[in-house]
Amino acid sequence: MEEFRSSTEDIYTRRRSSRDRRCLIITIVVVVIATFIIGILIGRYAACPDAKSADGKTGLYLKDVPDRLVKDADPEIESLLINGMKEENVRANLKMLTEKPHLGGTEGNYELGRKLKTFWEDAGFDHVTLAPYKVLLSYPNMSNLNFVELLDENGATIYKSNLTEPILTPEEDKPDVVPPFNAYSPQGDIKGDLVYMNYGRHEDYQYLESHTNINVSGKIVLARYGKIFRGDKVKQAERRGAIGVILFSDPADITTGNVSKVYPDDWWLPPSGAQRGSIYIGVGDPLTPGYPAIETAYRKKDPEEWMPGIPCHPIGYGIAIHLMNAMGGDEVPISWRGKMNTTYRYGDGFQKPGWKARIFVSTKDTSVTTYNAIGVIRGSVEPDRYVLVGNHRDAWVFGALDPSSGTAVMMEMSRVMGELVKSGRWRPRRSIIFCSWGAEEYGLVGSIEWVEHYSKALAARAVAYLNVDIAVQGNSSLRALGTPLIYRSLYEATKKVPNPNDTEVAAGRKTVYDTWMKTYPWKKYDRPKVTLPGSGSDYAPFRDRIGIPCVDIRYTWDSSVYQLSAYPMYHSVYETFYLVDNIMDIGFKYHTSVGRVWVDIARNLADSLIIPFNVSDYSDTLQDMTDSLISKFEQILTDNDINPDLLRQVVANFTEATHVFEKYVQEANKNDPYVIRKINDQLMSLERVFIEPTGLPGRKYKRNMVFTESSLDSYSGSGFPGLSDALTNIKENKDVENQIEILKKHYSVILYCIQSASSILREVDNFIVDY
Numbered sequence: 001m002e003e004f005r006s007s008t009e010d011i012y013t014r015r016r017s018s019r020d021r022r023c024l025i026i027t028i029v030v031v032v033i034a035t036f037i038i039g040i041l042i043g044r045y046a047a048c049p050d051a052k053s054a055d056g057k058t059g060l061y062l063k064d065v066p067d068r069l070v071k072d073a074d075p076e077i078e079s080l081l082i083n084g085m086k087e088e089n090v091r092a093n094l095k096m097l098t099e100k101p102h103l104g105g106t107e108g109n110y111e112l113g114r115k116l117k118t119f120w121e122d123a124g125f126d127h128v129t130l131a132p133y134k135v136l137l138s139y140p141n142m143s144n145l146n147f148v149e150l151l152d153e154n155g156a157t158i159y160k161s162n163l164t165e166p167i168l169t170p171e172e173d174k175p176d177v178v179p180p181f182n183a184y185s186p187q188g189d190i191k192g193d194l195v196y197m198n199y200g201r202h203e204d205y206q207y208l209e210s211h212t213n214i215n216v217s218g219k220i221v222l223a224r225y226g227k228i229f230r231g232d233k234v235k236q237a238e239r240r241g242a243i244g245v246i247l248f249s250d251p252a253d254i255t256t257g258n259v260s261k262v263y264p265d266d267w268w269l270p271p272s273g274a275q276r277g278s279i280y281i282g283v284g285d286p287l288t289p290g291y292p293a294i295e296t297a298y299r300k301k302d303p304e305e306w307m308p309g310i311p312c313h314p315i316g317y318g319i320a321i322h323l324m325n326a327m328g329g330d331e332v333p334i335s336w337r338g339k340m341n342t343t344y345r346y347g348d349g350f351q352k353p354g355w356k357a358r359i360f361v362s363t364k365d366t367s368v369t370t371y372n373a374i375g376v377i378r379g380s381v382e383p384d385r386y387v388l389v390g391n392h393r394d395a396w397v398f399g400a401l402d403p404s405s406g407t408a409v410m411m412e413m414s415r416v417m418g419e420l421v422k423s424g425r426w427r428p429r430r431s432i433i434f435c436s437w438g439a440e441e442y443g444l445v446g447s448i449e450w451v452e453h454y455s456k457a458l459a460a461r462a463v464a465y466l467n468v469d470i471a472v473q474g475n476s477s478l479r480a481l482g483t484p485l486i487y488r489s490l491y492e493a494t495k496k497v498p499n500p501n502d503t504e505v506a507a508g509r510k511t512v513y514d515t516w517m518k519t520y521p522w523k524k525y526d527r528p529k530v531t532l533p534g535s536g537s538d539y540a541p542f543r544d545r546i547g548i549p550c551v552d553i554r555y556t557w558d559s560s561v562y563q564l565s566a567y568p569m570y571h572s573v574y575e576t577f578y579l580v581d582n583i584m585d586i587g588f589k590y591h592t593s594v595g596r597v598w599v600d601i602a603r604n605l606a607d608s609l610i611i612p613f614n615v616s617d618y619s620d621t622l623q624d625m626t627d628s629l630i631s632k633f634e635q636i637l638t639d640n641d642i643n644p645d646l647l648r649q650v651v652a653n654f655t656e657a658t659h660v661f662e663k664y665v666q667e668a669n670k671n672d673p674y675v676i677r678k679i680n681d682q683l684m685s686l687e688r689v690f691i692e693p694t695g696l697p698g699r700k701y702k703r704n705m706v707f708t709e710s711s712l713d714s715y716s717g718s719g720f721p722g723l724s725d726a727l728t729n730i731k732e733n734k735d736v737e738n739q740i741e742i743l744k745k746h747y748s749v750i751l752y753c754i755q756s757a758s759s760i761l762r763e764v765d766n767f768i769v770d771y
């Protein structure tokens with residue numbers, strides 16, 4: 001209405017005077033010329049050939065795209081970061097971190113969390129928080145400590161384990177040291193006969209049952225640490241009716257066997273050292289499974305996953321040898337013998353009639369608050385894409401190796417990155433998020449709660465999670481666990497970082513990669529071996545719940561020289577700063593090298609225009625997993641009308657899709673920010689397609705169909721865990737009818753997932769497959 005009225009007015013005014021008319025003509029001429037010029041300009045840019053993206057399908061005006069949106073990483077930054085990491089800072093960080101005990105849920109750990117928060121604020125981070133979770137942890141009663149005893153026929157004590165590990169250097173002489181205990185053990189005071197069960201594995205019981213008449217029902221199981229997760233040892237014993245478990249560290253598994261020189265003179269565990277550790281099989285807060293333990297969470301009355309129902313206590317070999325000396329029964333086979341100076345027997349009774357073993361446990365589950373410290377460097381171009389780096393902060397005692405060696409390095413890495421950001425020289429393309437988890441030792445409690453809390457945001461935005469739990473546990477070579485999309489950035493980083501060992505350099509191995517390649521060669525691929533991760537650290541929730549590519553790296557001992565089940569001082573009070581500073585990494589060169597590799601992977605993932613994931617590594621891995629599964633179980637598959645060729649075919653089709661995708665990426669117009677975003681979204685989505693909300697058969701929180709660890713041992717990684725679990729059960733004649741149905745359904749789910757992976761990589765308007 002308003003417009004119509006004003007144009008009528010125009011008709012009247014035009015008639016008013018010729019002076020007005022002349023004015024009007026000039027205005028029209030000016031307008032026509034201006035329109036013409038604008039038209040030429042529009043025409044020029046619209047017709048400009050390089051304005052179109054390579055495939056000619058999008059019509060974005062690329063001349064308007066600021067350079068910074070499509071610029072690849074600045075190569076100078078990588079050396080500034082790598083060279084910026086300083087040995088003396090890592091050392092100072094470790095000294096600070098190990099001054100006091102910092103067990104999950106305690107004031108000591110909260111205090112370190114606050115220090116980290118301040119550190120990151122000072123480093124110039126954009127956002128830092130301490131995120132609290134109210135969780136169920138477990139502690140011994142400090143005025144009524146746990147022990148193991150050997151009693152004679154009158155109930156008098158022959159030997160009793162020390163209530164605490166004796167102090168060997170002044171450093172261990174601090175308040176709040178928690179003595180050896182197994183977290184989540186129920187309380188109990190029991191007496192009984194001992195049966196030695198080797199490592200306490202399923203196959204050890206099979207051996208016992210087929211070679212002896214011994215039955216552990218009603219007995220106490222004595223088992224050595226090593227080979228499998230300690231919680232599985234307790235579960236195996238409890239399932240067979242045992243009334244308690246004593247776990248010990250055998251010199252065979254944590255020394256060379258020659259125990260004449262131990263801490264504080266060497267890195268070998270002394271006889272008095274004992275391994276603490278959780279025996280809960282589930283992960284995360286036991287009372288809020290599947291959801292974060294925030295204030296508003298519903299808390300179950302009882303844990304959902306398997307909780308030990310029999311008391312359990314860990315001891316050192318200094319007391320275990322006295323138990324073994326007194327045990328009766330036949331000698332065990334050679335493979336069951338450790339390296340204590342004694343005769344290893346099955347037990348099931350003592351040499352002296354009436355003698356008994358006793359376990360006293362006062363440990364109690366307690367509701368406490370644990371804090372994750374989270375620090376963010378905001379990305380400059382894609383702030384909504386997160387590269388996560390992390391490590392836990394809680395330790396059983398001083399934790400100089402596990403986890404403070406990792407935290408000390410992470411702090412130095414955050415300082416170096418923060419410094420470049422503060423100076424204005426650099427800001428990563430994507431956001432980098434630093435994570436310090438509060439209670440990993442109790443079953444990944446810190447990271448699980450956080451991943452559950454933010455799973456929706458992380459599933460949409462996280463690029464990768466890079467973990468370093470223990471940075472250094474030896475000085476022979478790098479070792480890596482990881483999922484295949486990370487391999488490329490891992491190899492690239494290790495090829496840049498100088499070898500910290502001068503002897504190795506003199507032998508021509510100039511980089512970390514070179515020694516890694518020599519120590520752990522992957523012959524098939526002509527590169528160093530990366531193994532699939534188990535559930536041993538905080539990468540597991542990222543992988544299992546939301547399908548985020550992950551890696552864990554460390555420097556470690558030479559496994560061809562030392563056959564150790566863990567580094568010797570693992571979870572004992574003797575993991576001190578003294579140990580690291582004087583024995584394990586004098587000069588902190590190995591720590592710093594791990595940090596240099598870590599910082600470069602993070603930078604590469606955060607800064608590269610195209611996320612440096614190699615999709616061929618993914619298809620190669622699926623190919624290898626397929627070959628190994630079929631070679632192991634082909635007969636069972638075909639016996640049950642399952643066609644192994646279907647799996648081979650979908651993997652082959654996926655491999656083909658990766659080749660097409662790689663070619664597409666190579667030729668794509670990298671000046672178009674939407675093409676970049678599209679490719680990066682495809683790369684980020686790839687691992688997510690293997691996440692199924694219903695979980696693996698019988699394991700509803702294990703949602704990654706391909707890379708979750710096997711259910712038979714929580715420590716080691718396994719490919720196609722659902723298939724191999726069902727096939728193993730069928731092979732062992734367990735629950736066969738049911739397992740065949742599970743197998744058939746799950747097989748089809750795996751085929752579907754791999755087909756989805758092909759779809760994701762196909763051209764976006766051609767993802768619907770017509771067969």
Ligand SMILES: *[C@@H]1O[C@H](CO)[C@@H](O)[C@H](O)[C@H]1NC(C)=O
Nearest residue numbers: 140141142143144145362364
């Ligand atoms: C710890 O043990 C003492 C001594 O037996 C007892 O009085 C106290 O109640 C126990 N504390 C807890 C938290 O169970």
Ligand SMILES: *[C@@H]1O[C@H](CO)[C@@H](O)[C@H](O)[C@H]1NC(C)=O
Nearest residue numbers: 209214215216217218240241
């Ligand atoms: C061990 O003894 C228990 C209780 O007597 C019994 O239920 C179980 O079947 C026995 N196990 C074996 C392997 O004989």
Ligand SMILES: *[C@@H]1O[C@H](CO)[C@@H](O)[C@H](O)[C@H]1NC(C)=O
Nearest residue numbers: 256257258259260261262266
């Ligand atoms: C054990 O180590 C000590 C000191 O390192 C050495 O003197 C001794 O010969 C070794 N014993 C054996 C049996 O190797």
Ligand SMILES: *[C@@H]1O[C@H](CO)[C@@H](O)[C@H](O)[C@H]1NC(C)=O
Nearest residue numbers: 162166271272273316318319
């Ligand atoms: C117990 O502690 C004492 C010192 O407090 C030490 O001499 C002894 O070797 C320890 N015993 C064991 C079995 O570790």
Ligand SMILES: *[C@@H]1O[C@H](CO)[C@@H](O)[C@H](O)[C@H]1NC(C)=O
Nearest residue numbers: 258259260325340341342343
């Ligand atoms: C092993 O024990 C025996 C008997 O107790 C002892 O005579 C021998 O010296 C010990 N050997 C070592 C290497 O400690």
Ligand SMILES: *[C@@H]1O[C@H](CO)[C@@H](O)[C@H](O)[C@H]1NC(C)=O
Nearest residue numbers: 267473474475557583584585
């Ligand atoms: C590390 O290297 C030093 C020097 O060669 C050596 O003395 C030390 O025992 C090594 N530590 C470990 C844990 O391998």
Ligand SMILES: *[C@@H]1O[C@H](CO)[C@@H](O)[C@H](O)[C@H]1NC(C)=O
Nearest residue numbers: 474475476501502503504507
């Ligand atoms: C360096 O490597 C050599 C093997 O090439 C090894 O013997 C030596 O112990 C290593 N040194 C350190 C300090 O780790």
Ligand SMILES: *[C@@H]1O[C@H](CO)[C@@H](O)[C@H](O)[C@H]1NC(C)=O
Nearest residue numbers: 488613614615616617662665
């Ligand atoms: C991925 O790895 C394959 C095999 O190693 C290699 O041929 C290919 O060039 C790599 N692709 C990229 C993008 O690095």
Ligand SMILES: *[C@@H]1O[C@H](CO)[C@@H](O)[C@H](O)[C@H]1NC(C)=O
Nearest residue numbers: 646647649650652653755771
């Ligand atoms: C693999 O791809 C071919 C060609 O597109 C198709 O005919 C075949 O059905 C696919 N196989 C599977 C198992 O998806």
